[in-house]
Amino acid sequence: MDLNQPSIYASVAVEVKGSKKDVLQTVIEEVRDKSGSVFDASEVLKEVLEREALSTTGFGNGFAIPHGKSSDLSDPLVAVVKLADPVEWEAMDDEQVDILIMLIVPKEGGAQSHLKLLSQLSYNLMDEEIQNYLRKAESNEDLVSVVSGIFSGR
C-alpha cells in the first residue's frame, strides 16, 4: 500500500437540499456511515464550519475543498462527492458549488504530513484537466481514480 495515499470515499450522487451547513452535515454523516471509518460527525462538522468561517474553500468552477480534523481517526480520509443540486457556498467566483473534495485528518500526530496532503490537493485541484475529469466522472470508481492520481503524483 502507498503510504502517501489516504483512503478515499466517493459518491457521484448525493441528494441533499439546503444551506452549506445542511449539505456538509449530510455529506459528513454519509461518509461516516458508508466509508467504514468511525468518527464523531458533529466534531468534524464543527471543525469544517470553523474553517469555512475563516475564508471560503469554494475556489471556483463549482468546486470546494472543505477540511477539518477528527479526534477519532488515525489516518486521513478524503471524500469526493458530487451533489445532485448545487449549493450556495460564497465561493470566490460567486458560483454555486456541486463538487466537494473534503479532507478529514486526524487531530493528533503528523501535522506536517496532513498539511502536505492539503497542499497537494489544493495545488492539483486548480488544474483544469483534473477539474474536467472530476466533472465528467460518472462512477464512484472514476472519482476515486482521479483523486488517488493526485496523491500518487500521476
Place this chain on the structure above:
Amino acid sequence: MNIVAVTACATGVAHTFMAKRAIEDAAKKRGHDIKVETQGATGIEDALTPEDLKAADILILATDIKLAKMERFDQVKKVTIPVSTAIKNANGVIKRIEEKLES
C-alpha cells in the same frame, strides 16, 4: 518574461497552493518562465534564490499576510495582489503585467 512570485494566505495552506498553481498555469500559458515560492503553514517551499530574483523581470506577491524575508525583494520590481485575485484571475494578472512592462 521571467516571472517570480510568492504566495501566502491567512489560513495557511489551501489558498497558498491554489494561487501557486494558478499563477504557474497562467504564466506558462503565455510563454513566460515562472517560479513560485510558497509561504504556508508548512514553511517556505521552493524558496526564491538571489539568482532567481536577479533574473526576474517582475515579482508577484500574492498574499493576505505579512511575508517573511521581505528584505530579499528590495531591488526587484514587484506587484502585490490579494491571494484570491491570483486564484480567480491569474490570467488577468499576467496580462496586466505584460501590458505594464512592455508598454
